[in-house]
Amino acid sequence: xxxxxxxxxxxxxxxxxxxxxxxxxxxxxxxxxxxxxxxxxxxxxxxxxxxxxxxxxxxxxxxxxxxxxxxxxxxxxxxxxxxxxxxxxxxxxxxxxxxxxxxxxxxxxxxxxxxxxxxxxxxxxxxxxxxxxxxxxxxxxxxxxxxxxxxxxxxxxxxxxxxxxxxxxxxxxxxxxxxxxxxxxxxxxxxxxxxxxxxxxxxxxxxxxxxxxxxxxxxxxxxxxxxxxxxx
Amino acid sequence: xxxxxxxxxxxxxxxxxxxxxxxxxxxxxxxxxxxxxxxxxxxxxxxxxxxxxxxxxxxxxxxxxxxxxxxxxxxxxxxxxxxxxxxxxxxxxxxxxxxxxxxxxxxxxxxxxxxxxxxxxxxxxxxxxxxxxxxxxxxxxxxxxxxxxxxxxxxxxxxxxxxxxxxxxxxxxxxxxxxxxxxxxxxxxxxxxxxxxxxxxxxxxxxxxxxxxxxxxxxxxxxxxxxxxxxxxxxxxxxxxxxxxxxxxxxxxxxxxxxxxxxxxxxx
Numbered sequence: 001x002x003x004x005x006x007x008x009x010x011x012x013x014x015x016x017x018x019x020x021x022x023x024x025x026x027x028x029x030x031x032x033x034x035x036x037x038x039x040x041x042x043x044x045x046x047x048x049x050x051x052x053x054x055x056x057x058x059x060x061x062x063x064x065x066x067x068x069x070x071x072x073x074x075x076x077x078x079x080x081x082x083x084x085x086x087x088x089x090x091x092x093x094x095x096x097x098x099x100x101x102x103x104x105x106x107x108x109x110x111x112x113x114x115x116x117x118x119x120x121x122x123x124x125x126x127x128x129x130x131x132x133x134x135x136x137x138x139x140x141x142x143x144x145x146x147x148x149x150x151x152x153x154x155x156x157x158x159x160x161x162x163x164x165x166x167x168x169x170x171x172x173x174x175x176x177x178x179x180x181x182x183x184x185x186x187x188x189x190x191x192x193x194x195x196x197x198x199x200x201x202x203x204x205x206x207x208x209x210x211x212x213x214x215x216x217x218x219x220x221x222x223x224x225x226x227x228x229x230x231x232x
Numbered sequence: 233x234x235x236x237x238x239x240x241x242x243x244x245x246x247x248x249x250x251x252x253x254x255x256x257x258x259x260x261x262x263x264x265x266x267x268x269x270x271x272x273x274x275x276x277x278x279x280x281x282x283x284x285x286x287x288x289x290x291x292x293x294x295x296x297x298x299x300x301x302x303x304x305x306x307x308x309x310x311x312x313x314x315x316x317x318x319x320x321x322x323x324x325x326x327x328x329x330x331x332x333x334x335x336x337x338x339x340x341x342x343x344x345x346x347x348x349x350x351x352x353x354x355x356x357x358x359x360x361x362x363x364x365x366x367x368x369x370x371x372x373x374x375x376x377x378x379x380x381x382x383x384x385x386x387x388x389x390x391x392x393x394x395x396x397x398x399x400x401x402x403x404x405x406x407x408x409x410x411x412x413x414x415x416x417x418x419x420x421x422x423x424x425x426x427x428x429x430x431x432x433x434x435x436x437x438x439x440x441x442x443x444x445x446x447x448x449x450x451x452x453x454x455x456x457x458x459x460x461x462x463x464x465x466x467x468x469x470x471x472x473x474x475x476x477x478x479x480x481x482x483x484x485x486x487x488x489x490x491x492x493x494x495x496x497x498x499x500x
Binding site for chain 2: 051052053054055069070071073074076078080082083084085086088097100101102
């Protein structure tokens with residue numbers, strides 16, 4: 001299977017602290033991968049490097065055969081763990097902004113999702129609740145026909161109903177050839193949609209396997225196996 | 233695609249500046265209307281005449297101050313706060329963002345100058361006043377050409393506006409470099425302020441060093457250079473030196489900004 005992402009000897013240090021240490025793995029096209037690990041394990045650092053926000057200290061990531069740069073940003077749709085919306089803009093304004101810069105952005109798809117959630121496109125971002133702002137962010141990110149989606153903690157801090165909506169949105173809006181990497185520590189919620197998992201702990205990858213293999217080999221769900229591996 | 237980046241930048245900057253321009257133009261028109269009131273007249277009209285004139289002058293100052301703040305804050309907010317998560321994942325390189333912010337910032341500052349001059353013309357631009365102004369400009373140019381020579385005068389008149397634009401450019405880049413360094417610290421704003429004063433201190437130290445060296449060693453050299461030099465050679469040599477200093481500083485600030493935004497971005 002052709003790989004969408006290849007990660008070779010990836011290392012990132014922050015002023016003496018090792019955030020990622022010699023990380024190596026490949027991710028094939030058409031997968032939904034869970035990047036799982038406790039807080040501070042290096043998940044966000046990995047995603048930020050893949051999104052082009054950080055540069056590695058050593059090693060490299062290639063996406064679609066390209067080093068991180070303008071070409072990879074064209075095919076990667078990134079949902080950060082921070083609110084990136086401009087408070088003074090309207091929802092419609094943000095949609096136009098995405099449509100301006102991303103050729104793969106599908107305006108109709110975004111409008112349909114907004115309508116299904118009864119979000120007023122003319123509302124200013126700063127007038128929306130935190131939960132609604134997170135939904136708008138997800139709608140913007142998932143309305144792109146990207147080859148790789150990087151979703152950093154998309155379900156953290158939202159209520160269970162919104163969590164379900166987010167997971168449904170992810171599943172119903174991605175093309176089967178596209179790949180999704182979801183970083184989270186809320187494994188039981190995402191396990192149902194994952195095809196592969198990467199366990200990351202103390203800056204190192206400790207497991208990289210399919211969900212089916214984990215269930216077959218250990219006779220446990222991913223959540224149960226995760227709790228066993230990361231028991232304090 | 234780059235066109236869209238500039239479009240968004242102009243929209244964002246002028247969204248703040250346009251209302252201010254309209255207020256200033258409105259105040260200038262009011263000042264003009266009240267200027268027809270005779271000076272010896274007292275009462276409420278005379279009061280409003282003073283108020284509108286004062287507000288118009290304050291408005292001109294506000295346009296320059298707010299304009300500069302908006303350009304600098306826009307760079308900080310759009311690139312170095314949470315909005316940076318979106319900005320830096322757009323399919324552009326860091327230098328595209330820097331150039332875009334710089335060019336749009338310069339255009340806004342020049343627009344401020346045009347609006348300020350326009351509002352002064354609106355306030356005072358009677359036929360009599362305009363004639364006096366043009367006569368003064370004409371007189372100034374003639375006496376300037378008489379002193380410097382026509383060719384040298386024309387060259388200087390072209391060089392000075394370019395120098396002003398380049399100075400704005402370098403000043404903005406100095407702010408950008410300070411913010412790019414400052415974002416490395418936990419308190420980004422404090423870090424930026426400290427970085428600004430550090431850069432300023434270094435530049436002043438270099439300037440003082442050059443001045444001291446020039447004073448100690450330069451007199452003999454200067455005497456031999458200026459002995460056979462014409463006035464044109466001296467002024468154009470001086471202009472070239474100033475251009476060199478401004479452009480060199482600008483390039484250094486740009487390189488610092490580009491390095492920190494490309495290699496050391498710290499959005500948390």
